Amino acid sequence: MSALLGAIEAGGTKFVCAVGTGPDDVRAIRRIRTTTPQETLKAAVDFFLERPRLPEAVGIGSFGPVDLHLDSHHYGHITTTPKAGWAYTDFVRYIEQAIDRPVRFDTDVNVAALGEYAWGAGRDCSVLLYLSVGTGIGGGVIVNGTPVHGQTHPEMGHLSLPRAAEDDFAGCCPYHGDCLEGLAAGPAIAKRWGRAPESLPEDHPAWALEAHYLGLTITNLILAFSPERVILGGGIMDQQHLFGRIRAEVHNRLNGYVSPLTDRNVLNGYIVPSALGTRVGVLGAMRLAQSAL
């Protein structure tokens, strides 16, 4: 029998907790509004304690920045987040002590990448890139089944890009102004055009500009990591029409340089939507839990 796994997708506005053995066997799932750490973490623990059986391990995919160094004093903490009350929250120890099971911890996007690698659109890849474009932008890279950590963890949302000639929007990242997230995340689109992104029609110039910035970003990431697939998720990527435009931007920008991406048909199967969709975070966390066993 497969091990019962616990999962926490920890986001800035909501937590999603689940238990199950995999994508076809999610036995319970609960959404919890993110308030204070005390309230939110207790609600997450209560979810597991209320189940008929405790999971054998728990995986957490968290908003960040987070400390992933096992030998660090702050391992398992959310660190310097600007989110009120959450800076230096000892996430892992709280969950471990409350339910007495092994806990594994990673960034929300690394965990999403892991979910796609194990059960989604990256199953046949040894190197894959997952990029989430929503209220923030973040990316995770998997190499041979393992998310890349390093110094801290990748922060692809804050890459610097050349500005589009017609774009005079100042950007809205509190740290960098016009980094990728400051130019192209949901709040940036809303602020630049004065409308919620989901209310903008497909032919609105917002989307051509969005595809331009995401296409540049993905081109840079292809050149940096040589992924075998690029998987795009997050609320902004619900705009299905962006995929074709992003592929066209990447094709133009690479300009015949990286084979076999010179072939437009190859790009159709190379830059793809998340196969796990809205469940990618929580399923990725479940897969991360499995690595503890």
Ligand code: ZN
């Ligand atoms: Zn930034």
